[in-house]
Amino acid sequence: MGPGPSDVHPRVLDALGKGTIGHLDPYYLELMDRMQQMLRDLFQTANRMTIAISATGSAGMEAAVVNLIEPGDSMLVCVNGVFGMRMADVATRAGAAVTQIKRPWGEVFTVDELKQGLAQAKPKVVGIVMAETSTGAWQPIEEISRVVHEAGSLLLVDTVTALGGIPVEVDAWNIDAVYSGTQKCLSCPPGLAPVSFSQRALDVILHRKTKVQSWYLDINLLANYWGTDRVYHHTAPVNMTYALYEALRIIFEEGLDKCFARHMRNHQALRAGLASLGIGYAAQDGHQLPMLNAVRIPDGVDDAATRSALLHRFGIEIGAGLGEFRGKVWRIGLMGYSSRANNVLLFLSVLEQLLAEQGYPFEHGSSIAAANAVYAT
Ligand SMILES: *Cc1c(COP(=O)(O)O)cnc(C)c1O
Numbered sequence: 001m002g003p004g005p006s007d008v009h010p011r012v013l014d015a016l017g018k019g020t021i022g023h024l025d026p027y028y029l030e031l032m033d034r035m036q037q038m039l040r041d042l043f044q045t046a047n048r049m050t051i052a053i054s055a056t057g058s059a060g061m062e063a064a065v066v067n068l069i070e071p072g073d074s075m076l077v078c079v080n081g082v083f084g085m086r087m088a089d090v091a092t093r094a095g096a097a098v099t100q101i102k103r104p105w106g107e108v109f110t111v112d113e114l115k116q117g118l119a120q121a122k123p124k125v126v127g128i129v130m131a132e133t134s135t136g137a138w139q140p141i142e143e144i145s146r147v148v149h150e151a152g153s154l155l156l157v158d159t160v161t162a163l164g165g166i167p168v169e170v171d172a173w174n175i176d177a178v179y180s181g182t183q184k185c186l187s188c189p190p191g192l193a194p195v196s197f198s199q200r201a202l203d204v205i206l207h208r209k210t211k212v213q214s215w216y217l218d219i220n221l222l223a224n225y226w227g228t229d230r231v232y233h234h235t236a237p238v239n240m241t242y243a244l245y246e247a248l249r250i251i252f253e254e255g256l257d258k259c260f261a262r263h264m265r266n267h268q269a270l271r272a273g274l275a276s277l278g279i280g281y282a283a284q285d286g287h288q289l290p291m292l293n294a295v296r297i298p299d300g301v302d303d304a305a306t307r308s309a310l311l312h313r314f315g316i317e318i319g320a321g322l323g324e325f326r327g328k329v330w331r332i333g334l335m336g337y338s339s340r341a342n343n344v345l346l347f348l349s350v351l352e353q354l355l356a357e358q359g360y361p362f363e364h365g366s367s368i369a370a371a372n373a374v375y376a377t
Pocket residue numbers: 004056057058059061083129131132133158159160161181190
């Protein structure tokens with residue numbers, strides 16, 4: 001129940017252990033095609049260039065940035081947590097002239113703030129994180145996309161934690177480049193980074209004056225392997241593809257809407273339970289992510305001792321606060337296969353025990369009752 005990796009579904013672990021075949025084997029190519037189609041369905045896009053980069057989510061970030069940015073290009077990065085900071089760093093390393101706009105941790109960006117930033121920086125690309133895993137803030141994308149495109153810029157969105165937990169509508173929202181990772185709401189081991197590029201983004205990449213700085217992440221080269229040519233580029237992590245394929249099948253067997261509703265319901269139950277203990281959220285009201293519950297550690301409760309007891313006595317992992325939130329916030333994940341009523345109820349009952357041991361005052365049993373009241377509706 002941390003900020004990822006989430007629990008991996010047993011079917012995904014089984015798939016991971018199947019026999020390794022060649023990365024140009026006809027069966028493997030068929031699997032790639034079918035996985036690409038499921039990724040398009042998950043990103044809600046018709047983008048041809050929808051693939052899985054052979055590395056973790058950060059490589060998805062790097063792929064999106066280095067393909068769109070040439071040295072000297074202007075990029076506007078929205079920073080309200082760790083992953084916005086990372087994107088600004090990646091863009092600087094790629095040679096972009098980076099302008100950062102900032103919000104306090106836990107808050108999200110408004111359209112007006114974007115308009116101001118766009119007017120000043122006149123960026124080629126705007127980068128923003130939809131689900132900030134360090135703060136639990138849910139950034140709306142659709143309205144921001146409109147002003148970004150009115151200004152003639154491209155929109156790059158981090159959906160590492162968002163994808164599979166809340167709706168990500170790449171075509172409806174006009175997103176130009178998007179990336180994710182396998183170990184958050186897809187409940188697959190870490191190791192692949194689904195990405196998708198719009199036709200507008202591909203046209204920009206095609207007309208670059210310089211070569212993409214990264215050979216490994218160059219979308220032009222990757223397109224020759226993922227497209228009909230099937231030219232060897234690098235040896236695909238075959239077994240990770242089995243795993244992601246199975247993870248996506250599980251999501252579509254449940255159905256996207258039901259999957260999102262399940263994430264929301266378990267979040268609401270957890271939130272009601274925590275509220276009854278006097279524990280509130282770190283992210284702005286109305287913008288709290290269902291899969292990443294960043295909550296304020298109550299006064300008088302020992303951060304490290306509580307997390308250690310959760311892990312060593314009960315086998316439950318939750319995340320510590322990062323950066324400004326260190327020692328102040330817990331990050332409780334309800335991602336993918338981990339988003340289950342069992343986990344919510346077990347966590348609340350164990351937390352009550354640990355709070356009672358530390359002399360924290362609350363009405364015993366209240367969190368379970370509050371969570372169950374949500375489940376009863
Ligand atoms: C986890 C995460 C990343 C980085 O992914 P890795 O798989 O750790 O490389 C990037 N952005 C967000 C929002 C994340 O939650």
